[in-house]
Each structure stands twice: as structure tokens, then as C-alpha cells.
Amino acid sequence: MALEHAADPPATRLPPQFGQTVAGIFIVIAVLGLAAAYALQAMTGSAGDGLPAAPGEPVKFTLAAAELTVPANWLDGQRGGFVEAIEMTLPLALPGVPERLAVEVTLLSRNRAIPSAALLDRLYIHRFSVEQISGPRGLIGKPLLAEAGYQNETVWYDPVSGNPFVAKCLEIADGIGRRLECMRIVPLGQKVSAVVRFDGQALERWQEFDAAVEATLAGLF
Numbered sequence: 001m002a003l004e005h006a007a008d009p010p011a012t013r014l015p016p017q018f019g020q021t022v023a024g025i026f027i028v029i030a031v032l033g034l035a036a037a038y039a040l041q042a043m044t045g046s047a048g049d050g051l052p053a054a055p056g057e058p059v060k061f062t063l064a065a066a067e068l069t070v071p072a073n074w075l076d077g078q079r080g081g082f083v084e085a086i087e088m089t090l091p092l093a094l095p096g097v098p099e100r101l102a103v104e105v106t107l108l109s110r111n112r113a114i115p116s117a118a119l120l121d122r123l124y125i126h127r128f129s130v131e132q133i134s135g136p137r138g139l140i141g142k143p144l145l146a147e148a149g150y151q152n153e154t155v156w157y158d159p160v161s162g163n164p165f166v167a168k169c170l171e172i173a174d175g176i177g178r179r180l181e182c183m184r185i186v187p188l189g190q191k192v193s194a195v196v197r198f199d200g201q202a203l204e205r206w207q208e209f210d211a212a213v214e215a216t217l218a219g220l221f
Contacts, residue, residue: 050102051089051091051100051102052071052073052074052091055071055073055074056071056072056073056074057071057072058070058071058072059071059072059075059078059079059080060080060081061078061080061081061082061083061086062081062082062083063082063083063084063085063086063107063108063109063191063192064108064109064110064191064192065191066189066191066192066221067221068086068107068192068220068221069220070086070088070220074088074089074090074091075087075088076088076089084108084109085106085107085108086106086107087104087105087106088104088105088106088107089102089103089104089105090102090103090104090105090213090216090217092209092212092213092216093212094202094205094208094209094212095208096205097205101198101199101202101209102199103196103197103198103202103213104196104197104198105194105195105196105197105213105217106194106195107188107192107193107194107195107217108192108193108194108195109191109192109193110187110190110191110192110193112193113185113193113195114185115185115186115187115193116166116167116168116184116185116186117163117164117165117166119166119168119185120155120157120164120166124142124144124155124166124168127144127145127148127150128142128143128144128145128155129142129143129144129145131143133154135156135203136156136203136204136206138158138206138207139156139157139158139165139203139206140156140157140158140159141154141155141156142154142155142157144168152170152171152172153168153169153170153171154168154169154171154180155167155168155169156169156182156203156206158206165184165206165207165210166184167182167183167184167203167206168182168183168184169181169182169183169200169203170182179199179200179201180199180200180201180203181197181198181199181200182197182198182199182200182202182203183195183196183197183198184196186210186213186214188214188217188218188221189221194213194217196213
């Protein structure tokens with residue numbers, strides 16, 4: 001007896017609005033994904049360079065009888081109040097430089113830190129070697145005597161200013177090559193000084209760098 005073949009099921013007809021519905025679903029998914037990305041950035045508070053994308057919640061401090069307000073995401077866990085020092089990392093942007101600089105700053109009472117401009121005359125100049133190094137335009141580089149305890153350190157300073165830019169830099173080796181880690185101490189008003197630590201690459205734009213650091217720190221008072 002011949003077997004009867006089951007009839008093929010009728011072709012399913014999709015409603016005309018089906019394509020619009022699918023497109024709408026994909027749009028919703030895309031929007032949710034974008035929202036999640038923004039939410040992640042808001043939670044981490046960082047941009048592509050790992051530094052804060054925007055200042056965080058303000059934290060109030062009293063240091064050396066001075067009142068300061070510092071963004072929370074610049075701080076290393078300090079919660080405010082009366083303190084002897086404030087540690088922070090400034091996300092510093094310079095004109096013409098694509099990547100922001102991470103500038104480490106310690107704020108102290110003025111009587112605990114001598115400004116670098118004063119150290120130039122009181123200390124550094126008496127420990128200069130005879131060598132002079134060429135470098136960033138407008139600055140003189142003088143290596144310090146190794147026997148005085150300043151192995152691989154150089155002082156860079158502006159020789160024509162009455163209140164000169166002065167930075168002491170240490171040459172160090174890392175996995176990539178050799179680089180400079182620099183430090184300078186600047187007064188902020190009559191009560192506070194800032195110990196500023198930064199990558200030596202900033203020396204190439206030392207005037208803009210110095211102005212940007214001082215303007216940023218002045219905005220904390």
C-alpha cells in the first residue's frame with residue numbers, strides 16, 4: 001500500500017511590522033549599551049588616560065589655618081577636616097599636549113617646606129658640578145655633585161627671573177629606558193607650600209606647566 005506523504009506546512013507569513021519591531025529592539029539594546037558605558041565611566045570617574053574625567057565631590061580641609069576644597073577623586077582616600085598634609089594627583093592638561101599629565105602634589109604648612117627658588121641660592125648652587133647641560137629652552141641644567149649625595153640628579157632653573165622656576169630632577173631607569181622624575185616646591189599664599197612631583201617631559205613646556213599647576217592649586221582655596 002502506498003504511503004501517503006504528509007503535506008508540507010504552509011509558509012509562515014511575518015506581519016509587516018516585524019522588521020520595524022526587530023530594528024526597534026536593536027536600537028533599545030544599543031541605547032542600553034551606551035548608557036551602561038556612560039554609567040561605568042561615571043562610577044570609575046576616569047577618562048581614557050586613567051585620570052579623573054571631571055572633578056569629583058568636594059572635600060573640605062583645614063591646613064595651616066587655611067581652608068581648602070579638593071575634588072574627592074584627586075585624593076588618595078583622605079576625608080577632609082584638620083590635617084597636616086594633603087596628598088593628591090592633579091589631572092593636568094597643557095595646551096598642545098594630547099595627553100594629560102598626572103602631577104603628584106603634597107600640600108604642607110609653609111614652615112615645613114622651603115621653596116625651590118630659595119633652595120637654589122641656599123643649597124643647590126653650592127653643590128653644582130662644573131658641567132652644564134643643554135636642554136629645554138630658557139632653562140640651565142646643572143648636575144649636582146655625586147659626592148654630596150645627589151647621584152644622577154640635575155637642577156634645572158630659569159637664570160633670568162627674580163623668582164625663578166627651579167626643579168630638581170632624578171634620572172632613573174625603567175623597563176623602557178631612562179627618564180626624569182622632577183620635583184619643585186612652590187609657595188601658595190602666606191600659609192601653604194606645595195611639593196610638586198612630575199615627569200621630566202613637562203620641562204619642555206615648563207612655563208605653561210608652572211602656570212597651569214599654580215592656577216589649579218590656587219583654585220583650591
